Amino acid sequence: MVIGGDGLAWIALGSLAGAICSLAMSGCERPDNPPDRPASARLGGAAAALAPSTNIACVIVRLRGASDRPPPVLVFAAGGSDAAHAAAAVNASEPMGATPSAVGDAAYACLVGAIPSGASGAAIEVEHCGASPRRVLLDKVEGERWLAAASACVGAPSEAGRLLESMRTLLRAMP
Amino acid sequence: MNRSTIGRCVAAAVAICAGATMSLGALTGINKEIKCGDTLLATVNFAVPTLYASGATGGITVSGSATKTAAFTGKMRWVQMIKTNQPLNTNTPANTPYFDPGELDPTGNDFPFYWNENLQGRDGNNYAGLWVQNKFSNGGNTLSFFDEPKRTWTGAAINWQAELSLVCWDMTTNVLGVLWTGTYGFNITAGGNLTINGITEMAVGGTFLTQAAIDQRFGDVYTISTDCENCIPTPAAAGLLAFAGVFAARRRRAA
Numbered sequence: 298m299v300i301g302g303d304g305l306a307w308i309a310l311g312s313l314a315g316a317i318c319s320l321a322m323s324g325c326e327r328p329d330n331p332p333d334r335p336a337s338a339r340l341g342g343a344a345a346a347l348a349p350s351t352n353i354a355c356v357i358v359r360l361r362g363a364s365d366r367p368p369p370v371l372v373f374a375a376g377g378s379d380a381a382h383a384a385a386a387v388n389a390s391e392p393m394g395a396t397p398s399a400v401g402d403a404a405y406a407c408l409v410g411a412i413p414s415g416a417s418g419a420a421i422e423v424e425h426c427g428a429s430p431r432r433v434l435l436d437k438v439e440g441e442r443w444l445a446a447a448s449a450c451v452g453a454p455s456e457a458g459r460l461l462e463s464m465r466t467l468l469r470a471m472p
Numbered sequence: 473m474n475r476s477t478i479g480r481c482v483a484a485a486v487a488i489c490a491g492a493t494m495s496l497g498a499l500t501g502i503n504k505e506i507k508c509g510d511t512l513l514a515t516v517n518f519a520v521p522t523l524y525a526s527g528a529t530g531g532i533t534v535s536g537s538a539t540k541t542a543a544f545t546g547k548m549r550w551v552q553m554i555k556t557n558q559p560l561n562t563n564t565p566a567n568t569p570y571f572d573p574g575e576l577d578p579t580g581n582d583f584p585f586y587w588n589e590n591l592q593g594r595d596g597n598n599y600a601g602l603w604v605q606n607k608f609s610n611g612g613n614t615l616s617f618f619d620e621p622k623r624t625w626t627g628a629a630i631n632w633q634a635e636l637s638l639v640c641w642d643m644t645t646n647v648l649g650v651l652w653t654g655t656y657g658f659n660i661t662a663g664g665n666l667t668i669n670g671i672t673e674m675a676v677g678g679t680f681l682t683q684a685a686i687d688q689r690f691g692d693v694y695t696i697s698t699d700c701e702n703c704i705p706t707p708a709a710a711g712l713l714a715f716a717g718v719f720a721a722r723r724r725r726a727a
Contacts, residue, residue: 336498337667338525340625340660362529363623365560366552366573366586369601392535392618394601419527419624456597463578463595470561470576472624 351386354427362420363471370395375405398457407450506651508700514540518671530666531622532658538638539614545705546640550586553680556632569680625660633657635678640703647695649702653678
């Protein structure tokens with residue numbers, strides 16, 4: 298079989314197109330929707346798996362429900378440097394960054410103690426990180442209840458209290 | 473001067489690859505040079521958006537950046553407006569565009585920009601991760617953008633659409649020169665099907681960012697303009713910059 302003439306031209310054209318396609322895909326974004334990035338999905342399945350955030354003893358609070366601009370993540374720890382280190386660790390995976398807040402030892406123990414054990418929901422996530430990490434997802438009602446309890450632990454006028462109150466405002470606004 | 477914008481890789485890839493193995497889907501990235509006449513002012517880059525789904529909560533994840541050139545004048549900022557049937561942190565009625573973040577968002581500021589102008593939010597707390605000063609890189613020339621809007625499906629249909637604009641902000645006159653606008657969003661059907669779309673370029677200024685909208689929210693403070701000449705130095709300023717450059721070069725040679 299002889300390949301020539303038009304055949305070679307088509308092969309050359311195909312190679313050129315392939316090369317340009319490769320260049321286009323490596324040098325810039327693909328114009329279509331790649332297979333690993335679905336454009337649609339059915340909601341209502343299991344919540345996404347959550348990876349541990351930090352091994353420093355801290356309490357991390359994330360709003361998981363409805364939002365426009367994603368709210369910052371709150372990081373509470375007993376002591377300023379612990380809070381800063383934990384926030385720095387969380388920052389690496391949070392595009393909006395983490396907001397650290399140092400609280401006293403008693404307030405921190407109170408915060409941890411207030412975390413419900415068997416809750417489930419999707420509005421707010423509370424994580425106790427460190428040696429014995431655990432994480433709970435709370436619905437709006439449980440979330441508000443926890444935020445109120447947490448506020449009482451740290452004292453409402455404190456910086457930590459104001460942060461928790463802001464999160465409560467955002468939670469309340471959720472439909 | 474007329475605005476001239478030039479798309480590069482994405483347009484080329486669509487044209488050449490569409491007939492082969494790929495097809496143009498609903499999701500696209502952006503790689504765009506923003507020009508004013510012959511002057512390159514900035515480059516806008518966005519990755520292909522991704523779908524966010526966790527339990528009954530769904531939305532879209534969008535990330536990108538804008539990099540300005542030396543010709544860009546004023547402060548580079550993102551302005552985002554949202555239209556949804558489930559507005560959040562605002563008194564704006566459903567299906568009416570509002571500025572993101574809304575006026576009731578305790579983490580926001582009273583500026584029309586997406587990132588906060590002040591470290592301190594409306595609630596008095598410091599939010600370093602939302603502060604525009606922390607969103608610049610590349611020697612202050614690249615401004616990042618990230619958003620992950622979402623809503624929780626409870627059985628009713630939900631629509632959410634954003635129009636995002638890159639602007640230059642003249643802090644003296646409060647003129648916002650709009651240089652580029654794109655749109656993205658998502659829909660959730662009553663049956664719980666989530667579909668995302670974007671990010672798609674649209675006519676500069678879009679349809680949400682109007683003078684009436686910014687006046688209503690911020691009073692008679694800002695002027696919206698789609699004339700790109702607002703974002704390049706005036707001839708006098710350009711002359712001064714050139715003189716300063718020559719002067720600096722002479723000083724370097726003398727040293």
